[in-house]
Amino acid sequence: MTLTAPQMRDVQRPVIRQLDEAAINRIAAGEVVERPASAVKELVENSIDAGATRIEVTIADGGKTLIRVVDDGCGIAADDLPLALSRHATSKIDGTDLLNIHSFGFRGEALPSLGAVGRLTITSRSGAGAATVQVTGGRMGPVTPAALTKGTQVDLADLFFATPARLKFLRTDRAETQAVVDVVRRLAMAEPFVTFVLRDATGGDSRTLFRADGETGDLFDALRGRLRMVLGRDFNDNALPLDAEREGFHLTGAAALPTYSKGAAVAQYLNVNGRPVRDRMLLGALRAAYMDVMSRDRHPVACLFVDCDPTLVDVNVHPAKSEVRFRDPAVVRGLIVSGIRHALAGAGHRSATTVGHAVLGAMTPQAAPQGPARVYQMDRPSVSPRFTAASMTFQSGFAEQPSARIEPVAEDQGGAERLPLGAARAQLHENYILSQTAEGLVIVDAHAAHERLVYERLKAQMADKGVPAQALLIPEIVDLTPAEADQLLAVAEDLAGLGLSIEPFGGGAIAVRETPAILGTVDAKRLILDVLDALQDGGDTAPLRARIDAILSRMACHGSVRTGRRMSGPEMNALLREMEATPLSGQCNHGRPTSVTLSMTDIERLFGRT
Template sequence: MDSVRPVESPPRPAIRRLPETTANRIAAGEVVERPAAAVKEIVENALDAGATRVSVVLDGGGMDRILVEDDGCGMDAADLALAIERHATSKLPEEATLFRIATLGFRGEALPSIGAVARLAITSRPAGGSAHRIAVEGGRVAEVTPAAGPPGTRVEVRDLFFATPARRKFLRHPRTEAEHAIEAVRRLALAWPGVAFRVESEGREALALAAADWEGRIRQVLGPGFAAAAVPVEAVGAALDLRGLAALPSYTRPTTAAQHLVVNNRPVRDPLLRVALRVAFRDVIEAGRHPAAALFLTVPPESVDVNVHPMKTELRFREGEAVRGAVISALRRAIAVGGGAAVAVAGWSPGPAPAPPPPRPDALPGGAAPSGGSPAGGFAEAMAPLQAPGPMQRALGLVPAAPPRSAAQAERAPDHHPLGRALAQILETYVLAEAPDGALVLVDQHAAHERLTHEALSAQLVEGGVRAQPLLLPAVVDLPARDAARLLEHAPALARLGLEIEGFGGAAVLVRALPALLGTPDPAPLLADLAEELAELGEAASLQQRLDAAVARLACHGSVRAGRRLLPAEMDALLRAMEATPRAATCSHGRPTVLRLDAAALERMFGRR
C-alpha cells in the first residue's frame, strides 16, 4: 500500500510596493472606466477653475481623442507640474475640509490616472501670466515647457487605454461611447446653467448651450415636451433648499434616464433621492413607468459626504430621512393639481393647456385636505349641482341642490373651466368635452371617479379614519385560508379605512361595515383584491404603504364603472370635481384619466399644416 504523500503548501508570497506606474493604472480603472468618465473629470476641473465657457471635442467616441478647452483661472508652471501627480489638489486648502467639500473634484487622481493609460497633454495660462505645457504618456512625465495659448486650460487626451489594451477591448462602438460622453457633459451643464457648453463629435456639433438661468437650462437640456408638462417644485428650510421642475404624472418615461438630480451643483444618481421620487409618484403613475424631474438640492457641505463613491455620483446625507421626507413632500405638493392640468396624450400632439386652478393654500402634502374638509375644494360640493339621481349620485349618496342648466343656457353661458363642458358620452365609458380653447377632452369616467374617491378616502383617513357604513345584514365571505388569515391579521388597519371584518370560523370572514363612500358593493371581490394587494406588498411594507394600497383598492371598487350611462349634469359635475381634486390626471393605478387633442393637433392630423 502506497504511503500518502503530504501536500506541500505553496510558498508565502512576499508583500511588495507596486511601481508608481502600475498603481496609477489601477487607480485609472476606478476613475476612468470609459471616455465619458475622462470627459467628466476634465470638465469638472474646468468648472472648479471658474470657467464660464467649456468646449469639448470627441474623435472616435473619445477613444482616439478628447479635447477640453476652458476659460478658467489657468495654472502656472509650478501648478502644472503638480497637477499630474497623485493626491495633489488645489481644492482642499486644509485637511479639515475633507468633510466639508464645496468643489466637484478633490481627490487629485483624475489627471495622473488618465496620463497613466493614455497620451495626455495640458496647456495652461493663468490670467496675466504666460502659457506652459506638460505631457504624460503611459505614466512617463515630460518636462514643463513654455507654450502659446489663451488664458485658461487646454487638455488633450489621445489614444485612451493604449497602455492597457485589455480595458480598451471592453469599450463599445465609438458612437455609443460618444453618446455617453455627451450625456456626461449634458448632466454637468444642467447643474451649471451659468456656464456655456459646446460639444463637437466627429466634426459635428452635438451640443450647444448658451449660459442661462436654471429654468432656461432645464428647457435647453430636457426639451419643450418636458417643460410643457412640468410644474415647479420648491421647499426652503434652514438646512435645505430644493427647487426644480417635475413632470406631471401624465408625462412618464420607461426608464429613470429623465431623472436629473443635482446636489450642491453636483449631478448625482443618489439612491435616496431616487427612492424619494418613486415614493412621491407611487400612487399616481402606472407600474413600470418612471417620473421625470430636474431637481436642484442645496445643503450645507458639512451635512453631506460626497466621498463614498469613486465617481462621486452617490452621497451620504447626515440627516437622510429628513432630506427624503422633504423631497417627497415637495414633490407631492407640486403634483397635487386638478385634472385640468394633465393633458399629455400618448399618440396625440400635446397642446398648451389652460392654467389649472391654483392649489388651496391649506392643502396637506400628498393631496389630502386638512382636518374638517373634503379634498381640494370639496368633492361633495363639486358634485352637488346634480338634480336627477343618476348612477354617480347614488354611488356617492349626494342630494341634488339645484336644477341643471338647459341646453340653450349651457350654450350661451361662458365656460372658463380647464376641462370645459361635456358634449357626449362615448361607448358608455368616456366623457367627451370641449375645452375653452376649443380642444377636445376625453375623460375615462371610471378612472376619473376612482381618483376622486381615492382622494376623498385619503382625506377622511387624515381626519382620523374613513367613515364606515354598517351593513344591515353582515356579509359572510369565503376565502382561501391564507387570504382570510392575512386580512384578519390586518383587521385593525382595515378598520381605520371603514372596513370592519372579523373571523367567522374556518376560512370565512364576516363583513360588518364598508366605507360609506363606496355605497354597497359586493364585498367578496373587494376582500379578494385586498388580500392579493397585502400579499404583494410583503411583510417589509410599512403600515402607511399598506393603507395607501388598500385605499387604492377601495377606490377602484367604489367607483363608477365603464358601461354606466351618465346624465349631462353628471358628466359636467365629474369634470368640475376633477378640476378641483389633487392628482386627478391619473387614477389610483397611475393610468391617465384625461386626454386632450388641441386645434393644432387636429390640423396636423387632417393635413392642414
C-alpha cells in the same frame, strides 16, 4: 490536492512590497476612470472649478481614441504642471476639512489616473506664458513652452492603451458616445451660466452632438432656460417648478406631471450642491413622491437640485464622487417627497400636453391587437348601475341604457365653457364625456376621473377620523386559501380603520361584515380580492402608509362610475367641476390620464383646415 504537514512548512511566506507609482496610478484609474464618459466628467469638472464660462469637448470613436477638453478658465502655471499630475495634489482643498467641500474635484486623482492609462497632454496658460506637458502610460515628459491664448486644453488619446484588458470591457462606439453626451448634459444642467459644446470628430469630420449656450438672468430663470434647452419643450410644458426648504436643505428644480413619464428611469437628474449624482436614497425618494399617481412600470421625469451647507453632506464616499451621504437622510427624503407632492397637488386636473399629441398621432387605422386583452377589475361593467348618494356627490337618477350611443346635453347658460374643463356636451359609449371649452375640446374618461375623486375622498376621510363603514344586512362569506386569509386577518385592524370589517369564518374563509360607506353597494368578494392583490403587491417590506394607500386605491375602483352607465348632463358637469377642485385629478390611481385636451388648431388640423 491536500498538503501534508512537511509540505506546508515548505511554502514560502509571501513578501509585502511597495508598489511603484505607475502601478498605483493604474489601480487608482480603475476606480476613477471606468470608461471615456468618466474621463470627460473629470476633465469638464476641472474646467468648471477653474471658473470657465465656455467649455468645448471633442471626442472620437466614442472617446476611445480622443478626448479633448478646451476651456477659458484660470489655467495652470507652468511651474505647477508637474505637481498637478502628481497623485493627491490639488488646489481645491488644503486637507484640513474634508466635510466642507465647495468644488467638484478635491481628491487630486483624475489627472494622474488619466496619464497612467492613456496619452495625456495638458497645455495651459496662467499669466504671461503658456506651457505644455505630456504623460504617456504614467511617464511624464518635460514642461515646454506652448502657444495658447487663454485657459487650458487637455488632450487624452488612446485611452486604456497602457491597460489593454480594460478595452475589452468598453461597449460600442455608439454606446460610449451616448454615455459622454449624458455626462455633458448633466453637467450643463448643473451649470446653467456656462456654455457647453460637444463635438464628434470621428473619421476626421466634426459634427456637433450637443450645445447649450450660457443663460443669463437670475439663477431660477437661468435654470429654467437651461432645462428647456437640455430636456426639450415637452418637458418644459409639462414640468412643475419646485421650491421647498426644510431644516437647512433647499429643494429646487422641476418635476414633470405624472402623465408625462418614461418606460425606464432614463430622465432622472439629481444634483447635490450643484454636483450631479446617482444616489439610491434620492432616487428612492423621487419614486416615493410619485407612488400615489404613477403605475409601477412607469418612471417619473425630474431634475432636482438639493442645496445645503457642505458640512451636512459627505461627498467623499466614492472616488467617482457620484454618491453622497447625508448627515440626516430622513430630512432630505421627506423634503423631496413632500416638495414634489405639493407641486403635483397644485397641478390639480392638469394632464400632460403630450397626451393630446398622442391622440392626434393615434388617429390612423391600426391593426387589431393579437391575443386577448387584459381586463382590469376597474374596467369590468358594473354589476349594479345604481349608486347611493354617499358614493357620488353629484348623484341623481340613473337609467339603464344601451351602450355605444351619444347622449346630447343641452346648452349650458352658466359660462362653464370658460372653466378649465368646460361644459359637458355629450357622453360617448356611456363612459367618455365630451366637453366644450373656449379653446377647444376636452375628452374625459369618467371612470378614471371618478376613481381618483373617490380615492382622494377616502384619503381625506382616513386622515380626518377614519372611513365610515356601513354594516351588511347579511355578512358575505368569501372563500380563500388559508395563507390568503391569514394575510388579510393580519391587517384586520388596519382594514377596520378603512371601513372594511372582516373576521375569520373557519378554514380559509372570512366573513365581511362592513364595507366603506362611500362605496355604496359593492361586490364584497371582488373588493376583498382586490385588497388582497394590493397587499401582495406591496409585500411586507412596503411602508404601512403605502400599503394603506394601495388598499384605498383598490377600494376606489369599486365606488367609481363604471363603463356602460349613462350619466345625465348635471352629473357630468358636476364631475368636471369636482375634477377642477381636486388635487391630482389629472391622472387616475394607476397613472393614466383622466382627460385629453384638443385645441381648435388640433381639431382643424385633423380635417386639413390649417
